[in-house]
Amino acid sequence: MSDQIEGGCRCGRVRYRVTLDKLPNVYACHCLDCQTWSGSAFSLQFFHQENRFVVTGEPALYELTSQTSGRTSRQYACPVCFTRIYNKNSSRPGFVTIRAGTLDRSNELAIVAHIWTKRKMRGVDIPPDVPSWPEGAPSGDFVAALLRA
Template sequence: MRYRVRVEGLPNAYACHCRDCQTWSGSAFSLQVLVPETALEVSGEPALFELTAPSGRLSRQRACPVCFTRIYNTNSARPGIAVLRAGTLDRSDELKIVAHIWTSRKLDGVAIPDGIARWEQSAPPEDLAALLAPRRITG
C-alpha cells in the first residue's frame, strides 16, 4: 500500500505524548502532520479501525493491511483533515518538529529542546495550525 500527499512544501510535524499515541505507536510518542483529506491519495484499501470517544466523536484509524502500520486517521471533530503518521513519509528525515502536545504524559528521559512549543494537554487548534503551516524546501 502506498499513498501520496498533494501539498506544497513539507508539512511541519508535532509530537503527541498521549497514552493512545504511546500505545498505538509502541513508542514514547507519535509524530504527526496535518494535511487536507482531499490532498491524500491512497493506493490500495487500508485496514480500518473506528473508535467512538465518550464525547461521541468518531475517530477512523487507517493502517496498512499487510504490515499493520498505522498511516493516518480522521476525526469527526476535525472534518476534512487527515492526521498522517509522519514516520511513514518517504522524506521523514527532513521533517521539522515544531510542537509537543500532551507533555503531561511524556515519559521520563524524553527531552524536548528549548524553544519548541509545548502543551501539557491538547494545543489550542489555532496555535497548532499556525505552527504546522507548510514550509518550502529548496535545492
C-alpha cells in the same frame, strides 16, 4: 508547481501521495493513547487536506467512538503489515491526520510542536524554543505553531 510527497507502510502494499510545496511541519503527541498506539514515546503526525491525499492498496479500517466526547475516529492501517498510516476524525471534517514516520523522507522532517508533555517519558528532551503544551493545545495557538517556520 507542487511536489508530490509520498509515503507508505513497511511492506509496501499501502502507498500514499500528498500534494504540498514542501514537507509538512509535524507535531508530537505524548498522550497515553498515542504511546499505546505507536508502541513508542510519542506519535508524530501532520494534518492534510483530504482532497489532496491519494491512497492505494486498500487500507484496513478500525473505527472507534469516544465515550466521553462522542467523536468518531477512523484509523487506517496496512492490512498485511499493520503499519498505521492515517486517520480521520469527525471533529475535523475534510482533513486527514497522517503518521509522519510513514513518509519516505521522514528523516528530513522537523518537529515544531509537542502536546500532552505532562506524560512525556524521561529521556525525551524538548528544545526550549519549540512550543509545547502539558495537555491538548488551544487550537488557534497550535495551528499557528504548525504553520510557523
